[in-house]
Amino acid sequence: MFKAGHFTLKPAPFTYHDPHSVDDAVDLLARHENARVLAGGQSLMPMMNFRYAMPDHLIDLNKVGELAYIHVENNALHIGAMTRQRDLEFSDDIARHCPLLKAALAHVGHRQTRNRGTLGGSLCHQDPSAELVNAAALLGATMHVVSQRGKRDLAAAEFALAYMTTALAPDEMLAGVTFPLPTQGTAHAFVEFARRHGDFAIVACSAMLGLDGKGNIAKVALAISGLAHAPVRPATIEQALLGQKADAATFKAAAAEAGKLEAGADAYVTATYRQHLARMLTYRALEQAATSATENHHG
Ligand SMILES: Cc1cc2nc3c(=O)[nH]c(=O)nc-3n(C[C@H](O)[C@H](O)[C@H](O)COP(=O)(O)OP(=O)(O)OC[C@H]3O[C@@H](n4cnc5c(N)ncnc54)[C@H](O)[C@@H]3O)c2cc1C
The missing domain is CATH 3.30.465.10 (Uridine Diphospho-n-acetylenolpyruvylglucosamine Reductase; domain 3)
Known part of the structure; x- marks a missing residue:
């Protein structure tokens, strides 16, 4: 049922498996040490070619x-x-x-x-x-x-x-x-800064916003990527936004707090620059989401 073979190209040698069901895939994962599953290969294949990843067994999910x-x-x-x-x-x-x-x-x-x-x-x-x-x-x-x-x-x-x-x-x-699913009437925005379109973002910010009948913020969520190992959901900022007027002053205050979140640095981007981007992008995401939320409200 499985085709298996040894390949020695740019990656380190590995055995290839192509299961046709989830049961067969998890059976292979259970039986083989140092196994990796292959999905679209857009990240795994380059990592294998650079030998950052050296699985002994590659379990291809493309036929599942x-x-x-x-x-x-x-x-x-x-x-x-x-x-x-x-x-x-x-x-x-x-x-x-x-x-x-x-x-x-x-x-x-x-x-x-x-x-x-x-x-x-x-x-x-x-x-x-x-x-x-x-x-x-x-x-x-x-x-x-x-x-x-x-x-x-x-x-x-x-x-x-x-x-x-x-x-x-x-x-x-x-x-x-x-x-x-987001509740009816909730609006969203996704903004990011990357060196070129299609590159991974340096910092990205998404926002979900819902307004009450008076135009105040009734629901809000923010997720900021690029500061830490995973997106940050700044609960304190989200909490502080609730009940506030959806206007520039409110968003500026929230953005200022986002700019104080702890940020990591790497060889290319400093923590200070990431914080600056978090501040700018939080403002933009909230403003864009509020514009859509207002349109939903009146529309
Ligand atoms: C030029 C280029 C630009 C890109 N730009 C962006 C970008 O701007 N933003 C962005 O988000 N991504 C970007 N990517 C990455 C792209 O989105 C990849 O598709 C994605 O990171 C990996 O998905 P994949 O299906 O190709 O997974 P693969 O490369 O096959 O696998 C990636 C990892 O996930 C594991 N894996 C896959 N599926 C499963 C599963 N079901 N269960 C357990 N483990 C699993 C694999 O073992 C491997 O470790 C870019 C890639 C390239 C080549």
Whole structure:
């Protein structure tokens, strides 16, 4: 049933497996040490070619059809881990029920990478700036994890364990994700700063905003990527926004607090610059979301 072979090209030698079902995939994960699953290959193949990743066993999920689906049920969006980013981008269900996800996808790589890249691959790769990781944090997504030992669900915040590291055990894989649907009338915005369009963002900020009858903020969520190993949901800032007028002064005050959040530095970008971007982008995200929320209100 499985085709197996040895390859010695640019990557270190590995054995290739192509299961056709989740049961077979988790069986392979349980039986083999140092195994990695292959989704769209947009991050894993370069990492293997550079020998940053050297799995002995590569378990290709591309023939596991049951992992590719999008459906709306019980006020939530259910997406299979192997659903291509391109299919998410053009899904009517996502455009209608969860436009934040569509807005985030517009910043993910390029058409070519989205053709192959999957939702699950992006979430499991857990780049700190990945837009889909940010959207999962903002929307409070639940990750459905499977192994031969059984199934378990993890909140997005629990799933992101450390820098580019998920809470998945070596014998586990991500099967699907549930995104609770934003409530009616809630507006969103996704903004980021990247050196070039299609690059990973240096800092990204998403916002969800709902207004009450007087135009005050009744619901709010913010997720800021690029400061830490995972998107930051600044609870204190969100709390302080509730009940406030959705105006420039309110957003400026929230943005000033976002600019004080702890930020990491690397060889290319200082912590101070990341904080500056967090401040600017928080303001823009809130302002854009408020404009849409006001239009929803009157429209
Ligand atoms: C030029 C370029 C530009 C890019 N720009 C961006 C960008 O701006 N923003 C962005 O977010 N991404 C960007 N990416 C990355 C892209 O979105 C990838 O598709 C994504 O990071 C990985 O998805 P994949 O399906 O290709 O996964 P793969 O590369 O196949 O796998 C990535 C990792 O996830 C693991 N994995 C995959 N699926 C599962 C699963 N179901 N269960 C457990 N583990 C799993 C793999 O073992 C591997 O460790 C870019 C990539 C390229 C090549």
